[in-house]
Amino acid sequence: MTAALKVVAPGMHTTIQDLGRHGYQAFGVPVSGALDVVSHRLANRIVGNGDDAPTLEILFQGPTLDVVAESARIAVAGGGAEIELMGDRPSSLGGWRSALLSRGQRFRVSRLAEASCCYLAVEGGFSVERSLGSASTYARGGFGGLEGRALQAGDLVPLMREQASERAELGLAERPQLGREQPIRIVLGPQQDHFTEAALERLAGEEFVVSKHADRMGMRLDGPLLAHRDGYNIVSDGIATGAIQVPGSGQPILLLADHQTTGGYPKIATVISADIPVVARRKPGDRIRFEAVDVAEAERLRREQEAAFQALVTSLAPLKPAADLDAVRLLDANLISGVVFDET
Amino acid sequence: MAVRFLPSADSAVIVEFGDRIDRAVSDQVLGLAARMRAADIAGVIEVVPSFRSLMVQYDPLRTGSAELIGTIRSLLTSKSALDRKRRLWRVPVCYESDFAPDLASVARQTKLAPEEVVALHSATRYHVYMIGFVPGFPYMGDLAEALVLPRLADPRIRVPSGSVAIATTMTAIYPLESPGGWHLIGTTPIPIFDTLASPPALFAPGDAVEFEAIDPDTFARIRSATERRDYRPASTEFAG
Numbered sequence: 001m002t003a004a005l006k007v008v009a010p011g012m013h014t015t016i017q018d019l020g021r022h023g024y025q026a027f028g029v030p031v032s033g034a035l036d037v038v039s040h041r042l043a044n045r046i047v048g049n050g051d052d053a054p055t056l057e058i059l060f061q062g063p064t065l066d067v068v069a070e071s072a073r074i075a076v077a078g079g080g081a082e083i084e085l086m087g088d089r090p091s092s093l094g095g096w097r098s099a100l101l102s103r104g105q106r107f108r109v110s111r112l113a114e115a116s117c118c119y120l121a122v123e124g125g126f127s128v129e130r131s132l133g134s135a136s137t138y139a140r141g142g143f144g145g146l147e148g149r150a151l152q153a154g155d156l157v158p159l160m161r162e163q164a165s166e167r168a169e170l171g172l173a174e175r176p177q178l179g180r181e182q183p184i185r186i187v188l189g190p191q192q193d194h195f196t197e198a199a200l201e202r203l204a205g206e207e208f209v210v211s212k213h214a215d216r217m218g219m220r221l222d223g224p225l226l227a228h229r230d231g232y233n234i235v236s237d238g239i240a241t242g243a244i245q246v247p248g249s250g251q252p253i254l255l256l257a258d259h260q261t262t263g264g265y266p267k268i269a270t271v272i273s274a275d276i277p278v279v280a281r282r283k284p285g286d287r288i289r290f291e292a293v294d295v296a297e298a299e300r301l302r303r304e305q306e307a308a309f310q311a312l313v314t315s316l317a318p319l320k321p322a323a324d325l326d327a328v329r330l331l332d333a334n335l336i337s338g339v340v341f342d343e344t
Numbered sequence: 345m346a347v348r349f350l351p352s353a354d355s356a357v358i359v360e361f362g363d364r365i366d367r368a369v370s371d372q373v374l375g376l377a378a379r380m381r382a383a384d385i386a387g388v389i390e391v392v393p394s395f396r397s398l399m400v401q402y403d404p405l406r407t408g409s410a411e412l413i414g415t416i417r418s419l420l421t422s423k424s425a426l427d428r429k430r431r432l433w434r435v436p437v438c439y440e441s442d443f444a445p446d447l448a449s450v451a452r453q454t455k456l457a458p459e460e461v462v463a464l465h466s467a468t469r470y471h472v473y474m475i476g477f478v479p480g481f482p483y484m485g486d487l488a489e490a491l492v493l494p495r496l497a498d499p500r501i502r503v504p505s506g507s508v509a510i511a512t513t514m515t516a517i518y519p520l521e522s523p524g525g526w527h528l529i530g531t532t533p534i535p536i537f538d539t540l541a542s543p544p545a546l547f548a549p550g551d552a553v554e555f556e557a558i559d560p561d562t563f564a565r566i567r568s569a570t571e572r573r574d575y576r577p578a579s580t581e582f583a584g
Contacts, residue, residue, distance in 0.1 A: 187351050
């Protein structure tokens with residue numbers, strides 16, 4: 001039988017995602033892809049994959065999975081989530097590291113402590129057919145990923161590899177910053193001239209809270225209402241991910257990966273590309289402060305983030321002791337929680 | 345109106361040609377879209393045409409807004425052919441009452457007979473301004489003035505796929521079952537969005553569409569042919 005991860009319990013909303021479906025927005029097809037691209041890429045790099053390999057995006061609560069393969073090397077990145085081995089010797093392996101699991105091993109991804117989302121990568125990636133060039137699930141349209149939907153109990157998520165390669169397990173020397181407290185940088189526009197001066201001041205000066213109306217399409221924000229100058233309808237135009245659109249109610253909606261490609265509400269500002277993963281990690285009830293920057297600064301911050309990402313990848317180091325499952329288990333169960341690094 | 349370059353942070357540059365729905369503006373948008381695709385500019389991920397603007401999405405690690413705007417400016421003034429031939433589609437529509445839940449109310453509101461609504465709707469050659477809202481949803485115009493109505497006060501939670509609809513100056517076809525606030529005046533048996541097709545949407549922005557009234561028997565025959573993948577709607581190339 002083909003190698004797979006078998007879904008014992010699906011978690012709250014677990015979908016297959018990659019870097020997104022590019023090139024079809026002119027036909028009304030949303031980009032989709034990982035909400036937190038940084039953690040998606042890190043999970044992939046920890047198991048030795050390229051950035052675009054499909055991962056499981058896990059929202060709020062992790063799935064329980066069985067290894068249906070000779071062996072599988074997995075990693076979880078983002079959200080403060082950890083891999084928990086189940087069975088007769090339960091133990092936590094932590095996050096931000098790879099782990100080698102053998103056939104029949106049941107494991108789960110712990111409840112996400114620090115963010116809305118995290119990513120589970122498997123060495124070699126998941127084997128799903130690409131739809132319009134991407135493995136990303138777009139559940140509203142019913143395509144991509146596994147049958148165009150979130151995972152369900154009993155699903156077999158096929159793996160590319162029947163067996164993990166022989167190599168040391170890797171982990172990050174330092175946990176990456178998730179930016180939980182940092183301001184979210186925005187560039188005003190494209191339609192800031194549809195808003196009052198007071199609305200622009202409130203956007204950058206006051207605090208917003210992620211409401212419970214938050215999903216892969218976007219998050220409605222509670223907080224000050226943003227008043228339009230004259231009317232809230234514009235002739236529909238294109239929407240970039242991170243755009244903050246304001247319908248007639250004055251309550252802003254921050255648009256994320258599955259947003260519609262076009263819309264008829266004015267967009268007061270757009271989150272800079274480096275901060276889209278940061279804001280996507282926030283959960284209902286989390287606070288958001290916006291800080292306005294210009295486009296040149298946004299581009300500079302993105303380059304800085306990419307350099308920091310490359311530095312993190314370079315810092316990936318073999319775990320001590322080497323890749324022996326029982327040794328790792330013993331270490332985790334008896335000695336420490338988290339990860340020990342080879343200092344040499 | 346002068347062309348404006350509006351930033352969507354470091355993700356996109358919006359090239360805005362106007363602030364209203366207008367054929368001349370649409371032609372400018374689609375012309376630049378075609379030239380941008382043909383130019384295949386490094387760092388540009390994709391271009392998204394809409395009624396009055398073109399969104400140019402870019403990778404800020406490969407290019408920058410300032411450089412990109414310079415390149416777009418030079419393409420604004422250049423003249424070159426469209427990269428895709430425009431097509432004229434003939435789309436079969438059944439306007440019988442079982443297929444047209446809002447035809448009677450549209451007739452009432454426009455003070456026309458239902459047959460007159462159908463005659464007006466199927467007598468116009470429509471321009472596909474843009475595709476948006478849901479995958480494959482074509483905004484087509486302009487509707488005969490006598491048929492212009494505001495959207496439904498109470499949008500439907502579920503509109504069946506294939507529904508042919510009107511609202512404001514536009515007509516459209518719902519490609520997938522979705523919520524919707526437009527008046528449903530007919531149903532087409534042909535699918536207009538298919539992820540296995542290339543491109544996935546039957547119509548592209550800039551194409552032209554005409555509707556042809558069919559009876560329920562013809563509807564059933566075409567529907568079963570499309571299910572066997574044994575039917576292509578008629579289309580011809582035309583000069584935009």
